[in-house]
Amino acid sequence: MKLIRVVAEGDFETLLGQAKNEDILSICYGKNDYWGPHPEGIVAEIGDELRVNRKRLLYKGEWDAWKPHPLGAVIQLGDKLLLNGDPQKILYKGDWIAWESHPAGVVILLDNNKFLLNGVKPLYEGAWDDWSSHPLGLVIMHDNKFLLNGTDLLYEGEIDEWAPHPDGVIIQRGNKLMLNGRILIYEGDWDIWNSHPNGVVIQQGNLLLLIVYKAKIA
16 A cells, blocks of 8 residues: 555545555544545534535534535534535425435435435335435445345445445444455554545544545446
């Protein structure tokens, strides 16, 4: 593996284009209250601000909750889900049991077993143990099976943790992170990890690194 450092805003896309699978990109360094994956690196929560890679400002203000989105971040304010907190960009307004960001808006869970894209388009209805949004709909975990939209098997077996990836799911087993439990993306140490559209992000201290694995459907 080789380390490619991102030294300035705007470099990320260029360096990612030059990188090969298993290369490592240094996204940013600093203490974040929370962070989540973003196509350009990560969205960092710093006080009342959300910034891409601790630099470009996405949103400043209050929120009840937030989650990263390919176009920035989804901001929850009361019963509204707003793209980047813009009152003119309401992704959903109403009730929910849970919600997740999605490239086409948000996935809304209603009645504990109905999953709707933007509260309108049905994605899945049925039993589940865990779930997460996915670019092609959502991933349903049930009885140790990971099913895309409840039908297409992505992985079956034991896990320590998991997260969705455009090409399926990232499975953690011990100190290994594997795509669909088969393709090793990273083996080593981390404090926190999360899936990324182009691999996995690992946090080591205050350093955030992208282990590159370029999604085939991206």
